[in-house]
Amino acid sequence: MSNQQKSLLQVRDLTTTFHSKGRVLRAVDGISFDVRAGEVLGLVGESGSGKSITLRSIIGLARDYGTVEGKVYWKGEDLLARSETQLRSIRGSQISMIFQEPMTSLNPLLTVGLQIEENLKAHTELERAARKARAIELLDMVGIPSAASRLKDFPHQFSGGMRQRVMIAIALASNPKLLLADEPTTALDVTIQDQILQLLLSLAKDLNMAIVLVTHDLGVVAQTCDRVAVMYAGRLVETGSVRDVLKRPQHPYTLGLLKSVPENIPPRTPLYSVPGTPPALDALPQGCAFAPRCLKAEDVCMKSKPPLLVIDEGISSACHFLEVAREEVPA
Amino acid sequence: MSSLSYLVSRLLQIIPTFLLVMVVIFLLVRMLPGDPAIAMADAKATEAQLELIRQKLGLNEPFFMQFFYFVKNTLSGDMGTSILLKAPVLDVIIERIPVTAFLTLYAVGLSILIAGPLAFVAALNKNGMLDIAIRSSFQVGLSTPVFYIGLLLLTFLAASLRLFPVGGYGTTFLEHLHHLMLPALTVALYTSAIIMRNLRSAVIEVLDAEYVQFARSKGLSRSVVLGRHVLRNALISTVTLLGLSIGALMSGTLVTETVFAVPGLGRLMLEAIFARDYPLIQGLTLTFAVMVSLVFLFTDMVQAWLDPRLRLS
Numbered sequence: 001m002s003n004q005q006k007s008l009l010q011v012r013d014l015t016t017t018f019h020s021k022g023r024v025l026r027a028v029d030g031i032s033f034d035v036r037a038g039e040v041l042g043l044v045g046e047s048g049s050g051k052s053i054t055l056r057s058i059i060g061l062a063r064d065y066g067t068v069e070g071k072v073y074w075k076g077e078d079l080l081a082r083s084e085t086q087l088r089s090i091r092g093s094q095i096s097m098i099f100q101e102p103m104t105s106l107n108p109l110l111t112v113g114l115q116i117e118e119n120l121k122a123h124t125e126l127e128r129a130a131r132k133a134r135a136i137e138l139l140d141m142v143g144i145p146s147a148a149s150r151l152k153d154f155p156h157q158f159s160g161g162m163r164q165r166v167m168i169a170i171a172l173a174s175n176p177k178l179l180l181a182d183e184p185t186t187a188l189d190v191t192i193q194d195q196i197l198q199l200l201l202s203l204a205k206d207l208n209m210a211i212v213l214v215t216h217d218l219g220v221v222a223q224t225c226d227r228v229a230v231m232y233a234g235r236l237v238e239t240g241s242v243r244d245v246l247k248r249p250q251h252p253y254t255l256g257l258l259k260s261v262p263e264n265i266p267p268r269t270p271l272y273s274v275p276g277t278p279p280a281l282d283a284l285p286q287g288c289a290f291a292p293r294c295l296k297a298e299d300v301c302m303k304s305k306p307p308l309l310v311i312d313e314g315i316s317s318a319c320h321f322l323e324v325a326r327e328e329v330p331a
Numbered sequence: 332m333s334s335l336s337y338l339v340s341r342l343l344q345i346i347p348t349f350l351l352v353m354v355v356i357f358l359l360v361r362m363l364p365g366d367p368a369i370a371m372a373d374a375k376a377t378e379a380q381l382e383l384i385r386q387k388l389g390l391n392e393p394f395f396m397q398f399f400y401f402v403k404n405t406l407s408g409d410m411g412t413s414i415l416l417k418a419p420v421l422d423v424i425i426e427r428i429p430v431t432a433f434l435t436l437y438a439v440g441l442s443i444l445i446a447g448p449l450a451f452v453a454a455l456n457k458n459g460m461l462d463i464a465i466r467s468s469f470q471v472g473l474s475t476p477v478f479y480i481g482l483l484l485l486t487f488l489a490a491s492l493r494l495f496p497v498g499g500y501g502t503t504f505l506e507h508l509h510h511l512m513l514p515a516l517t518v519a520l521y522t523s524a525i526i527m528r529n530l531r532s533a534v535i536e537v538l539d540a541e542y543v544q545f546a547r548s549k550g551l552s553r554s555v556v557l558g559r560h561v562l563r564n565a566l567i568s569t570v571t572l573l574g575l576s577i578g579a580l581m582s583g584t585l586v587t588e589t590v591f592a593v594p595g596l597g598r599l600m601l602e603a604i605f606a607r608d609y610p611l612i613q614g615l616t617l618t619f620a621v622m623v624s625l626v627f628l629f630t631d632m633v634q635a636w637l638d639p640r641l642r643l644s
Contacts (some may be wrong), residue, residue: 061547084553092550105541109638110564116557119549154639170549 007073008210009035009058009095009178014070016050016057018281025281027053027066029234033194035178040204040211042221042242044257045231046278051214052100054231055180059095060087089212093123096171100183102163112139112166113151116266119173138169142199161192165199172203179204179211185220197224218261222246230254233279233289240315253290288320296321315320337642341631345624352620355407356613357398367609399438405617411610413601420614424596428618430500431584431595434511434518439577441519442526449523450530451557457535466531469524477583481517481590489513498592514591518583520575529572533565540564567637574630578623 016028028050035041043051056062058072060079072079074095081088091097099105107115116135120126126134132151139147157161164184173177181200185193201224204211213225221228221242228246229239230253238251249255258276276293283288285291291301300320308318332530368384369376376384385391404410410420449469452464472480489497501510537543538561546560584597592598596615603611635642 058542059548061544088550088552090550091548097545097548099541099545101541105545107542107546107560107564108640110559118546118551118555122550122552122555156640167545170545 006036007034008037008071008075010071011035011054011058011075012071012105014054014057014068014072016062016066017051018066023282026284027041027234028057030070031231031236032141033229033236033239035210035212037063037177038204038208038210039226040201040213040224042225042228043214043231044216044218044221044228046216048278049231050234051231052182055097055182055212055214058180059091059097060084063098080180089123092119092171093174094176095178095180096174096176097180097182098164098167099169100186101187102160102167103187106163107169108155111152111154112158115166116151116170116173119170123174134173135169138173141172141203142166142169143195144169160188161196162190164192164196168199168203170194172209175207175209177209181210181211181213183214183216186215186217193220196304197236200224218246218257224299230257231283234281235289235305236318238315238317239308240317244314248315250311250315250322251290251319252294252296254317256293263272288318337635338632341628345628346622348622353402354398356620357401359616360613363607363609365607367607372512381561396443401613410617412613413603413608413611415608415611420610422601423611424614424618427594427596427599430593431581431588431597432622433507434515434588434593434595435577435580436520437508437511437515438522438580439573441515442523442576443573445519446523446526446530450527451534451562453499453527453531454534455537462531464526469527472520473524477517477521478586478590480520481514481587484517485511485591500594509527511593514587514593517591518580518587520574522580525576526573526635528570530565533568534561537561537564563637567634570630570633570637574627577626577630580622581619581626 010032011034012032013030014028014032015026015030018025018027031050031054033041043054045051052060053066057066057068060068060082062068063084068080070080074090079090082090092325106112113132113135117131120131120134123232124131132306135151136147139150144150144162144165150158155166158166168184179200184200185196188196197220200211200213203209213220215221225242227240228242230237230245230251232253237253238245238249244256245254249258253274256272259272260274262271274293279285279289279292285302287300287302287304288294288297288306291297295300296319298320304320306318306320308316309322310316311322366381367388368381368390372381372384389397392400407567408421412418413420413423416423449465453465456462485497489495495513496510501507501512543556543560546556551560580599584593584595585601586597587593588595588597589601596618598616600612600619602608603615
């Protein structure tokens with residue numbers, strides 16, 4: 001691949017399975033993607049499509065409850081081959097993660113200051129006073145007013161948006177090069193959503209940090225991302241630059257998602273929605289997982305899974321009925 | 332500060348509890364069948380002698396006056412004279428408080444020592460062999476009557492192996508530890524089963540919490556995640572339960588102290604009931620009520636210390 005060198009993170013054939021009551025559930029099914037330094041990659045899909053599990057698999061949090069296979073290269077080294085202890089030195093320092101629910105993602109019993117300083121203590125040599133100074137600097141950076149006086153406050157003394165800022169401050173404490181953001185704005189008011197996204201973007205730019213932004217909102221993708229990867233039932237169905245994917249989506253699922261974003265429609269028009277619901281993990285169809293909901297589906301779709309094919313420079317798609325299919329994406 | 336005002340408000344709440352307990356005690360004792368004068372006098376006493384005793388005890392006074400005197404005397408530290416021991420009730424009780432307090436704290440300490448680590452091991456091996464082994468052995472502890480466990484321990488550890496004395500309290504701290512080992516263990520086996528079950532499920536629940544995932548994603552060491560993030564949150568519900576079981580444990584001392592011949596408040600209570608020693612029963616009931624209130628107060632303080640949302644709201 002041409003941009004191999006620029007890739008910060010290379011995910012190859014990542015597969016995460018859960019074992020439940022004797023059945024094997026495949027939450028992430030052999031996905032591959034790259035994250036380049038400083039870029040914002042949107043990972044889009046419905047609930048249960050495996051987006052969050054993908055993030056958790058990358059930094060080894062999913063190992064607790066499932067089996068993670070494949071390769072995740074970080075600076076040329078496979079993270080999945082690392083032990084828990086070895087991973088710990090990367091988590092929170094080089095790769096950080098923020099979660100969806102600011103209400104439940106901060107420990108309610110510990111002061112915000114302590115929760116920031118924990119990270120610094122784990123990953124830096126800073127002394128107590130320096131850690132405190134850095135914590136204030138971080139709170140200030142994420143836009144929390146009178147930061148110094150808020151270190152001793154507990155999470156419940158902050159509003160939802162402020163808590164999300166605190167979480168970002170914690171995640172960025174040790175200057176990570178990659179931020180995994182798991183629906184960071186879903187739980188927030190629309191006005192606050194925009195502020196948080198703008199904050200993330202400006203921080204990413206200032207700190208030269210890449211972001212993998214998990215979201216189910218294509219509007220958010222259009223606003224913030226450089227590239228987008230669309231997930232369905234644990235597989236990637238389309239990847240490409242945001243401009244290409246949103247302008248000329250190849251996959252019927254992406255098209256459906258796009259049509260369900262209300263835009264320039266007269267009042268009282270029923271919103272479009274993709275018919276049906278995503279398949280349950282224990283009842284995945286043999287062929288293309290989207291086939292039962294797809295308007296274009298034919299016999300071949302029921303029988304075999306379409307591979308992710310490069311259509312042209314900007315876009316790859318996994319559908320049996322692509323207009324110009326060229327070559328398979330190298331794994 | 333706010334912590335202080337919380338403490339004061341919580342202390343003030345004890346006053347109405349205390350008054351209510353006084354009313355209940357007063358009524359209960361008067362509802363007991365039998366005449367205390369007869370119990371105090373010997374069998375050959377004449378009606379005139381009985382009348383004299385009643386007058387001395389104030390039993391001929393109107394009901395409300397009796398209650399008034401009861402409250403007034405109690406507040407001034409006068410709980411009357413024990414019929415059984417022929418000594419001031421307050422003195423008798425004060426002498427015995429350390430024994431029961433020691434036994435209770437000892438039992439609580441043992442429960443925590445037994446239940447805490449095992450609950451963690453069980454939770455971290457959820458549904459594994461260790462978890463199942465730990466849970467089923469505690470199940471046995473829970474479903475066996477306390478006095479039966481006590482007798483078993485007495486038979487094997489004290490009577491046969493002679494590792495522990497069969498009764499008594501001793502005089503030094505180490506002797507206390509040695510003498511009270513079996514009664515404390517008997518109680519602890521039961522309480523620790525309750526605490527273990529609760530703490531285990533609390534730990535399992537907290538391990539799944541988003542903030543624990545977030546703490547792990549920060550790259551914190553396992554000991555920091557478990558000790559600082561998991562344990563503290565899991566303790567909140569367990570502390571409540573522990574407080575409640577200490578309350579139950581106090582009334583349990585009636586049985587334990589009798590089985591193990593421990594000269595504490597529980598055994599005294601049983602003796603007082605059999606002797607129909609009204610002043611002593613009243614004094615002891617009040618003492619138990621105050622001790623339980625203090626335990627609940629302490630539980631609330633620990634809760635507030637653990638959970639900032641309680642002390643700041």
